[in-house]
Amino acid sequence: MRAGLFLATASLALTASAHYVFPSIIYDGEPTGEWQYVRQWTGEYANGPVESVEGADIRCNKDGDNGNATETLSVTAGSTIEFTVRSSVGHPGPLLAYMAQAPGPAADFDGSGDVWFKIYEDGPNIAEDGLTWPTDGATTVNFTIPSSIPSGDYLIRVEHIALHGAGSEGGAQFYISCGQLTVSGGGSGSPSPLVAFPGAYSPTDPGILINIYWPVPTEYTAPGPGVWSG
Numbered sequence: 248m249r250a251g252l253f254l255a256t257a258s259l260a261l262t263a264s265a266h267y268v269f270p271s272i273i274y275d276g277e278p279t280g281e282w283q284y285v286r287q288w289t290g291e292y293a294n295g296p297v298e299s300v301e302g303a304d305i306r307c308n309k310d311g312d313n314g315n316a317t318e319t320l321s322v323t324a325g326s327t328i329e330f331t332v333r334s335s336v337g338h339p340g341p342l343l344a345y346m347a348q349a350p351g352p353a354a355d356f357d358g359s360g361d362v363w364f365k366i367y368e369d370g371p372n373i374a375e376d377g378l379t380w381p382t383d384g385a386t387t388v389n390f391t392i393p394s395s396i397p398s399g400d401y402l403i404r405v406e407h408i409a410l411h412g413a414g415s416e417g418g419a420q421f422y423i424s425c426g427q428l429t430v431s432g433g434g435s436g437s438p439s440p441l442v443a444f445p446g447a448y449s450p451t452d453p454g455i456l457i458n459i460y461w462p463v464p465t466e467y468t469a470p471g472p473g474v475w476s477g
């Protein structure tokens with residue numbers, strides 16, 4: 248009886264501690280402050296996920312539409328940007344990144360409308376006991392800013408989708424942060440396709456409602472549009 252209670256408590260603690268958040272950017276090898284260039288969302292201290300793809304929080308997390316407490320980082324097109332993970336990616340699932348050009352300063356942009364294009368997604372390893380992803384346990388993640396995007400201000404949205412409980416609808420967990428960037432040295436590309444958040448995902452997308460363990464899937468398609476090739 249006592250042992251059973253202890254086990255139940257221990258596994259609850261393990262579940263909570265497996266949560267994570269993306270609080271800061273490392274650029275050009277230089278760490279920046281937590282929530283300096285990344286929009287601090289309400290409740291971030293708990294590292295918890297967004298659980299609905301249909302609510303406003305799927306865009307930039309809870310209250311992440313407001314950028315006036317956040318600085319905007321100068322970066323160059325074609326360079327690599329890294330996000331820190333607090334404390335590490337604790338669940339299996341894909342890593343995705345999107346950008347959206349702001350009509351004015353990034354701090355003033357709420358990210359609404361068909362403005363988001365995908366710049367990155369990773370794929371799984373298919374093993375005998377289920378799907379695994381390369382970010383398992385990662386303490387930082389990184390992507391390249393496409394070299395041909397037009398110069399200007401952007402939001403960058405980093406997203407890790409945890410699929411350990413995704414076999415039933417509503418079970419996937421979305422770990423999301425948005426950063427503010429001023430891109431220089433860009434080109435004349437036309438990023439596409441452009442999608443809206445919410446809107447880009449449905450709770451029954453095959454990359455969101457999926458049992459990654461059994462029967463072991465033979466393929467995996469991440470939700471959202473294809474990656475813009477730049």
Ligand SMILES: *[C@@H]1O[C@H](CO)[C@@H](O)[C@H](O)[C@H]1NC(C)=O
Pocket residue numbers: 313315
């Ligand atoms: C931040 O932005 C919100 C909404 O745009 C505005 O209502 C608020 O006054 C701003 N706060 C500051 C400190 O500028």
Ligand SMILES: *[C@@H]1O[C@H](CO)[C@@H](O)[C@H](O)[C@H]1NC(C)=O
Pocket residue numbers: 329369381387388389390
């Ligand atoms: C960038 O991410 C890849 C995985 O996508 C990883 O292999 C590589 O080590 C990362 N680079 C840095 C500098 O963290």
Ligand SMILES: [Cu+2]
Pocket residue numbers: 262263264265266267337338
């Ligand atoms: Cu978790």
